[in-house]
Amino acid sequence: MRAVECAENGAPQVLRLVDRAVPTPGKGEVRIAMEAASVNFPDVLMVAGKYQMQPPLPFVPGIELAGTVSALGDGVTQLQVGQRVVGGIPFGAFAEHVCAPAMVLAPVPDGVSSADAAAMFVTYGTSLYALQDRASLASGETLVVLGASGGVGLAAVQLGKAMGARVIACASSADKLAFCAEHGADEGIDYGTEDLKKRIRQLTGGQGADVVYDAVGGPAAEAALRATAWEGRYLVVGFAAGEIPKIPLNLVLLRSCQVVGVFWGSFVARNPERHQQLVEQLFQWVQQGRIRPHVHGTYPLEEAATALQLLVDRQVRGKVLLEA
Ligand SMILES: NC(=O)c1ccc[n+]([C@@H]2O[C@H](COP(=O)([O-])OP(=O)(O)OC[C@H]3O[C@@H](n4cnc5c(N)ncnc54)[C@H](OP(=O)(O)O)[C@@H]3O)[C@@H](O)[C@H]2O)c1
Structure with missing residues (x-):
């Protein structure tokens, strides 16, 4: 599968598109066919080596994605293959297939696109x-x-x-x-x-x-x-x-x-029940038209560096997305 890799810390231009094995979900995890991954300021900091939590090199950046569940790991009962989900992960979202713990994912309701879900979750x-x-x-x-x-x-x-x-x-x-x-x-x-x-x-x-x-x-x-x-x-x-x-x-x-x-x-990790209530509130408000996520632009994985550079250059209005 195609994935964006950071093999050395630096400006966004250090990012490379690489071929990686499709991951297998572990216990309690699901695999997601990524449809939209959102670019966040922490991605810039992580690639630069300046974030509070630094993954070991090389790593795939990306902390937020939406897509469709394509495989279930052992013990997952709350999600099903074919269901659309959104969630935040420590890193690894800028890839065609992503494994994540089922408990950090929220189902995306009908009427909310994967792009909007990825643009609003974090x-x-x-x-x-x-x-x-x-x-x-x-x-x-x-x-x-x-x-x-x-x-x-x-x-x-x-x-x-x-x-x-x-x-x-x-x-x-x-x-x-x-x-x-x-x-x-x-x-x-x-x-x-x-x-x-x-x-x-x-x-x-x-x-x-x-x-x-x-x-x-x-x-x-x-x-x-x-x-x-x-x-x-x-x-x-x-x-x-x-x-x-x-x-x-x-x-x-x-x-x-x-x-x-x-x-x-940290709030999400410490108080998942309250987080879940807030996610439901947000989806209701977006369905009611009370809030309206704005997507500044959508880029293919191979243009991840361009997308991150927009944040560095203070060019972004709303959110920039990557698509698989
Ligand atoms: N506390 C949390 O839980 C939490 C969660 C998510 C994000 N964050 C943090 O919130 C901040 C914003 O994140 P974001 O994803 O919204 O980023 P963003 O989309 O890039 O927005 C950042 C804004 O900051 C302003 N800015 C001022 N000086 C800047 C500079 N030197 N470089 C870039 N932007 C500059 C820009 O607006 P102007 O050009 O108009 O000044 C820009 O619109 C980041 O520090 C991020 O780590 C915190």
Whole structure:
């Protein structure tokens, strides 16, 4: 079978298409004929050798896929051959056939395409867990989203609107902000050219944002925390800018606000029942048209490097997919 392999750490261009044996599912696993695998920022970090969890070389990257179950390992009773599934795995999704534990997979309901399922599982899963379970975002509150046109960011914009919040999208260009507005954002701030703290305060009548969703880090983080409301919640989701911010804790005290960590992968492992409920909620919302995953582009496996490079170059709106 065809698979994308990382044999040395570096830029996405180190990736090669190789021929590997079709894997046999072990106990508790199923084999999936991959139809869509989603590209996520952690893939870039893993290929670069900079992720918190590094597979031994050589490895097949890819942490998210959807497809059809083609074989069952011993002991699997909850899934059947021919069923469409989606799930997240530690690595290995960028291949024609992928084995994964049955317990990490969710059936994809009729009416949801494999592409949409792969485009939403990690990003919308992360953002729903962040906004609903971690921040308790309430209808009528103001939500500021940093990196709003990217994978988790766009999910946060759409979910924030679905939850009744007023959403202020923050991104690095007018084009990206226009895209966020098409997906429901009420207001936009270009943090490449505008003073982020000042603009958030202006747009909130001096009160600041009730909830800040930060998947970017870097210099935007402290500016956004300084524009967080009294008893607001600041969600630490990611550091796409590369720099992990160091925050003066007096800012937290002065606002009586909460700085709230979000680690979706660990949440899924620790609380699979709640994760399952959130997945069902997401599929219902996508079927009802309340959320709408956006696929920026779909590439064949041999163009994996091109797909990952789009993330490095900050070009992606929504999600990039690979297809087998
Ligand atoms: N906590 C969790 O459980 C969890 C789960 C999933 C992902 N994450 C993290 O969330 C972050 C975003 O992931 P994603 O998949 O949404 O990525 P993405 O689609 O590439 O979006 C990242 C956004 O960050 C902004 N950005 C700012 N500086 C950047 C830089 N130097 N390089 C690239 N992008 C930059 C870009 O928007 P602008 O150009 O508009 O600034 C871009 O749209 C990553 O750090 C990822 O590891 C965390």
